Amino acid sequence: MRPQHIIERKRDGRALSTSEMESFVSGIVDGRWADYQISALVMAMFINGLTRAEQTSITRAMLESGTIMDLSDIDAPKADKHSTGGVGDKTSLLVAPIAAACGLAVPMISGRALGHTGGTLDKLESIAGYNVKLSFPKIKAVIRACGFALAGQTRSIAPADGKLYALRDATATVPYIPLIVASIMSKKLAEGLDALTLDVKTGKGAFIKSLPESKKLAHALCETGRKFGVNTGALVTDMSEPLGKFVGNSLEVFECVSILRGESDSQMDQTLALSIELTSTMLVQCGVASSLADGRKLSKNALNSGEAVERFRKNVELQGGDPRICDDPTRLLKTRTVSGAISAKASGYISGIDAYAVGSAVCYVGGGRVKAEDKIDHSVGFESRLKVGDRVDAGETLGIVHCRSRSQAAAVSEKLHAAYKISGEKPRISKLVRARI
DSSP states (O other): OOHHHHHHHHHTTOOOOHHHHHHHHHHHHHSOSOHHHHHHHHHHHHHHOOOHHHHHHHHHHHHHTSOOOOOTTSOSOBEEEEEOOOSSOOTHHHHHHHHHHTTOBEEEEEOOOBTTBOOHHHHHTTSTTOOOOOOHHHHHHHHHHHSEEEEEOOTTSSHHHHHHHHHHHHTTOOOOHHHHHHHHHHHHGGGOOSEEEEEEEESTTSSSOSHHHHHHHHHHHHHHHHHTTOEEEEEEEEOSSOSSSEESHHHHHHHHHHHHTTOOOGGGHHHHHHHHHHHHHHHHHTTSSSSHHHHHHHHHHHHHTSHHHHHHHHHHHHTTOOGGGGTOGGGGGOSOOEEEEEEOSSOEEEEEEOHHHHHHHHIIIIISOSSTTOOOOTTOEEEEOOOTTOEEOTTOEEEEEEESOHHHHHHHHHHHHHHEEEESSOOOOOOSEEEEO
16 A cells, blocks of 8 residues: 555545555554654644544554563463653652562563653663663563563564653654554553552643643543553543652662551641552452552551562662662662752742643753753752742742752753742642543
């Protein structure tokens, strides 16, 4: 089937058939479609839209273009969690070991940072020696040993997605719900899951900014999961301010290991609370917990007993990392950086922290990627000392940027100052979980 014919049909606003969508996806994988042809069709999809049937057919074609993992010989409910991307969003590093400690098998295929949002794989690679490039047999072996594996997408899992996403990013067609659904679900459905819990972000630091659109995305993701036989649920969660205390790869791992060790402080409460909510949802979906309250109790028991941190320690060891970070999390912070304080210019209450501005600042100093091929500096980042609703005095430290030079700190200082809004009245604080779908 000629690419020009398929592009022409969508250019003119007509729906593509299943066979046409399959021809498009197979053409991406085997190279029959040139980049400019793929980009042309994606732009036509973005402008003229996809029907529900087209959304399902492109998801199925992307899924079936690669390998679907068979975990049927692992005697435990198979579940995963996926986030649509945020600033300081490090919950995967907590959800996986807590869920595993509660009896789930978690084959977590994760992604890398791009733009202002972080990536789980980059966080993990800030652990010395940690290997995220696992074969399917290795993923199964790690799951058998500790209950979860944290790995990157292999070439055999939804192979069309990597090329398609890169071209969507280059052509400003990322924020379109049917293509977001196809990208996420083609990878997650390839994991052979019984249940999937989605964390759909909303607010300034999210890809989808408005709550109604975020709910729309959550519904579309859940509907697609159910069509493919996977028990799928979603939490729509607030991303108007950075999540938790730290933004930046090794700093975020430090936060998670501190929480696993029971050594968290109040600035980490959001990270812990959201991780518990996501894990308890997974446990209910898999029938391990009878209610969310029961799931929360099981999750907290896994943390308080030390079982979750021991699962994490075992995973780090199995995937080639240094397990001593579980005894001394400061090992993650050994690389020398320059610190610059961001101080309040007025007294009052913090009424807003622009998560997008913070994420962009961390990206600028090397903690993220502007292009997919950019290298990451795992040690740089931002430490949030105060959150929305906190009282602050003029001159008090709002946060600290950790970077490589004074000039870097100076370059992002104004951007970070501008991210903080201070008012005379205590603001109404948004709920962390805005909706359940």
